[in-house]
Amino acid sequence: MIDIALVPLDDRPVCRTLPAMVAAVAGARVHTPPADLLPAGRRPGDPDGLARWLAERRADAAVVALETLGLGGLIASRLRDDPVGVVLRRWGALAEGPTPVYAATVVQRTPDADDAGEEPDYWARHGRALHAYSARLHRAVGTPDLPTTDVPAPIRRDFLRRRHRNHVLNQAALGLAAQGVLDTLVVGADDTAVAAVGTAEWQWLRTWTSWLEVGDRVLAHPGADEIGAVLVARALTAAAGHAPRIAVACAEPDGLARVARYEPVSIGDGIASQAAATGAHLVDRAHADAVLVVHPPQPGDADWATAPPSDTDPAAAARTAALVRRLLAEGRPVALADCALGNGADPRLVADLTGDGGYAGLVGFAGWNTAGNTVGSALATLVAYQVGAVTGTLDATAARRLLAHRLVDDHVWMSYARPRLRHERGTDPTRHDHVPDAETAVVTARIERLLRERWGQLAALPGWSVAPGSVTLPWHRTYEIDFVLEETGEQS
Structure with missing residues (x-):
């Protein structure tokens, strides 16, 4: 297969290493810039250094997060004041480096929290108020008066000034797609809602995509962190000249019409755009090469990161598990996207599928963060598997490793240990x-014990385990972890 140059959103595992793990399933390789050029938490990357790296890189394709290339990362795009002209100069590397270029840009989020961990400092006091003001601004589009808010004028103006700069850059990215500099552009909606300034901006970008008649190469859907993996899948399908035919199945009649938390459109709409972004075709089950099963969003505000529930719906989990088993019995390649709750997999569904060995029969699995994150990474894995199978480059060990990795991350960590x-x-x-350096060793050791405890209970994929001492906290917090899986030699 091919070599892909990747400029990720940042150095988190889902942005930096997940795309490489997806590519490996199809026998392809991903190359990333040196760590000192990449952003880490609130520390921005080196956009000028990244532009030089990309321009000088030799590869068969490039997957580029435009926020990183232009501003030094996703969080940096919310914090830095670099003018549009400077960012566009850095984007000039897109025309000098590897081609084709598969790029992504993100509509800036407006989180509903008084938390400045990833936002300007004023978010610690005014985050929720800005989120509410954002929704009122969207609802007031087309009316003559601004809505009222208690947010001080200097802060709300700075909030909108930053958004305006980024919206102008997103428009410029559409222009690069229209000019042919970008083979594909994905416009992600990052942690948004039905009513939000970001949703209005996203809708305007979709309108311009239609007016410019670039809908064949510009896709817009909820998500952000998974886009690197999705565009790696796109590079794989293009290089192979093969567009997998994927069917979507859901055990709930209205499941695909539901709108997941943090998203502005139905999950079915998101899947359609995500599939197109990977280079796959959605077809009915009778004509499909493989099936994406969706465990749909459940009602309520439970979330494995912010409001962990005491339990989940056993009947809904049983219905999805039964559907998975039927498809596997038909001999179908199946990937499972668990979108029941935000920020982690449904323990009921995991227990059902691991109890009878059904999980081990899957081609791919995801159940992390937002529904867009989950759907995109599950689809990317399924597409990479199908491309590898058709071209003869399928790496079964890499596929098994990724299947194990996602279960450890999405359930064993997110909805059990965390x-x-x-x-x-x-x-x-x-x-x-924030986990201070003095506490990191104790915390990571405790995490490793919890992971091993739950992984042993599941016995889902014998032959894999978390390598001793490999657990780390990439951003010195407990939201995400990194770890290494090792083969144990057990028979699976």
Whole structure:
């Protein structure tokens, strides 16, 4: 297969290493810039250094997060004041480096939290008020008066000034797609809602996509962190000249019409755009090469990061598990997108599928963060598997590793170990925490024990385990972890 140059959103595992793991399933390789050029937390990357790296890189394709290339990362795009002209100069590297270029840009989020961990400092006092003001601004579009708010004028003006700069850059990205500099552009909607300034901006970008008649190469849907993996899948399908035919199945009659938390459109609409972004075709089940099963959003505000529930709906989990088993019995390649709750997989569904060995029969799995994150990464994995199978480059060990990795991350960590650890530490789940260096060794050791405990209970994929001492906290907080899986030699 091919070599792909990747400029990720930042150095988090889902942005930096997940795309490489997806590519490996099809026998392809991903190359990323040196760590000192990439952003880490609130520390921005080096956009000028990244532009030089990309311009000088030799590869068969490039996957580029435009926020990183232009501003030094996703969080940097919310904090830095670099003018539009400077960013566009850095984007000039897109025309000098590897081609084709598969790029992504993100509509800036407006989180509903008084938390400045990833936002300007004033978010610590005015975050929720700005979120509410954002919704009122969207609802007031087309009316002559601005809505009222208690947010001080200097802060709301700075909030909108930053958004305006980024919206202008997103419009410029559409222009690069129209000019042919970008083979594909994905416009992600990051942690948004039905009513929000970001949703209005996203809708305007979709309108311009239609007017410019570039809908064949510009896709817009909820998500952000998964786009690197999605565009790697796009590079794989293009290089192979093969567009997998994917069917979507859901055990709930209205499941695909539901709108997940943090998103502005139905999950079915998001899947259609995500599939197109990977280069796949959505077809009915009779004509499909493979099937994406969706465990649809459940009602309520429960969330494995901010409001962990005491339990989930056993009947809904049983219906999805039964559907998975039927498809596997038909000999179908199946990937499962668990979108029941935000920020983690449904323990009921995991227990059902691991109890009878059904999980081990899957081609791919995801159940992390937002529904867009989950759907995109599950689709990317399924597409990479199908491309590898058709071209003869399928790496079964890499596929198995990724299947195990996602179960450890999305359930064993997110919906099992993380709520327990945070309860033990007295962490406020509605705010990002910080683990001091002096406590890191104790915290990571505790995480490793929790992971091993739950992984042993599941016995889902014998032959894999978390390597001793490999757990780290990439951003010195308990929201996400990194770890290494090792082969144990057990028979699976």
